[in-house]
Amino acid sequence: MKSLEELKAIRERTRGQMNLRKEDGPDNTRxxxxxxxxxxxxxxxxxxxxxVDQVGRRKxxxxxxxxxxxxxxxxxxxxxxxxxxxxxxxxxxxxxxxRMEKIVAEHIVNGQIVGEYxxxxxx
Amino acid sequence: MTDLSLYVLDIVxxxxxxxxxxxxxxxxxxxxxxxxxVDDDGRGMSAEMCAKALDPFTxxxxxxxxxxxxxxxxxxxxxxxxxxELKSELGKGTSLSAEFDAEHIDMPPFGDFAGTVFALxxxxxxxxxxIKRQNDNREYTLDTDELLEQLGGEVPLNxxxxxxxxxxxxxxxxxxxxxxxx
Ligand SMILES: Nc1ncnc2c1ncn2[C@@H]1O[C@H](COP(=O)(O)OP(=O)(O)OP(=O)(O)O)[C@@H](O)[C@H]1O
Ligand SMILES: [Mg+2]
Numbered sequence: 001m002k003s004l005e006e007l008k009a010i011r012e013r014t015r016g017q018m019n020l021r022k023e024d025g026p027d028n029t030r031x032x033x034x035x036x037x038x039x040x041x042x043x044x045x046x047x048x049x050x051x052v053d054q055v056g057r058r059k060x061x062x063x064x065x066x067x068x069x070x071x072x073x074x075x076x077x078x079x080x081x082x083x084x085x086x087x088x089x090x091x092x093x094x095x096x097x098x099r100m101e102k103i104v105a106e107h108i109v110n111g112q113i114v115g116e117y118x119x120x121x122x123x
Numbered sequence: 124m125t126d127l128s129l130y131v132l133d134i135v136x137x138x139x140x141x142x143x144x145x146x147x148x149x150x151x152x153x154x155x156x157x158x159x160x161v162d163d164d165g166r167g168m169s170a171e172m173c174a175k176a177l178d179p180f181t182x183x184x185x186x187x188x189x190x191x192x193x194x195x196x197x198x199x200x201x202x203x204x205x206x207x208e209l210k211s212e213l214g215k216g217t218s219l220s221a222e223f224d225a226e227h228i229d230m231p232p233f234g235d236f237a238g239t240v241f242a243l244x245x246x247x248x249x250x251x252x253x254i255k256r257q258n259d260n261r262e263y264t265l266d267t268d269e270l271l272e273q274l275g276g277e278v279p280l281n282x283x284x285x286x287x288x289x290x291x292x293x294x295x296x297x298x299x300x301x302x303x304x305x
Contacts, residue, residue, distance in 0.1 A: 002288060007274055010282070010284045011273065011275055011278050013284070014278050015278055035246065036136065037191040040124070040129055040133045040136075045235070045238050045242055049238060052245060052283060053283075056284075065245070066246070067246035069140065
């Protein structure tokens with residue numbers, strides 16, 4: 001059984017790293033997941049957990065995952081926007097956890113936009 | 124929406140959007156009756172807005188003309204023979220209660236509740252969530268203030284390891300409270 005005590009251990013393990021991570025620093029890459037009714041109904045929840053999971057697993061300390069309301073294009077949901085500092089926003093559509101994994105690996109880690117999942121390729 | 128946990132995630136987004144500092148969520152089952160309740164201390168709605176919010180052509184959003192969340196939930200509850208009640212006061216907060224007949228053929232499956240709790244806390248680590256689940260005589264509560272106390276203000280709730288703990292905790296507790304139904 002999970003106990004509250006375990007949180008104390010997590011606190012000991014992670015508190016040293018907290019200073020390294022600036023939640024809204026200008027150098028952060030942001031992964032923004034649309035979580036309005038249309039997004040949730042289309043499957044945004046597993047996409048969000050895949051994003052958090054990938055960022056945690058790869059220890060991408062400069063990447064933050066945030067949620068937003070309706071992006072206004074319900075038929076393309078789930079939608080994810082990627083903001084890399086100094087670059088134009090990229091909008092990915094009809095997202096799945098598998099697509100999210102690929103985007104973290106290729107776009108965020110290697111700097112290569114995954115063209116086939118962008119809104120431009122799906123219009 | 125394919126399951127109840129997704130309705131919960133969606134409806135609680137309204138409380139978050141209303142600027143709530145504390146959100147109480149409960150899912151209580153007694154016999155066939157399942158009641159899903161949300162109480163928030165967000166900005167609330169006028170009586171007029173509150174009545175209109177259940178009509179699928181109302182929203183304060185600007186990107187789409189109609190709000191879908193509340194009408195969807197109302198429909199889901201009513202399809203099982205249940206009801207939706209919404210009470211709100213401007214500047215005070217909002218209370219919502221949806222009652223379902225859990226054994227009705229149109230009752231949505233419960234779904235991945237741990238994933239819902241994970242998404243809520245990940246998105247709003249500064250809101251106090253008090254989540255209560257009860258299944259006849261078994262129950263559990265998750266109060267994010269109690270978690271923060273253990274974390275001593277040094278580690279936020281959206282730290283990946285903390286989120287993983289939260290989701291494991293909810294999964295374990297869900298198994299415990301529902302197991303005898305199988
Ligand atoms: N807890 C709440 N506190 C304050 N206002 C609320 C609350 N819940 C709903 N509302 C109001 O009722 C409106 C309708 O809500 P509903 O969830 O149906 O649609 P929406 O949130 O606007 O859009 P969608 O859910 O489709 O993404 C909201 O835009 C908001 O103005
Ligand atoms: Mg809504």
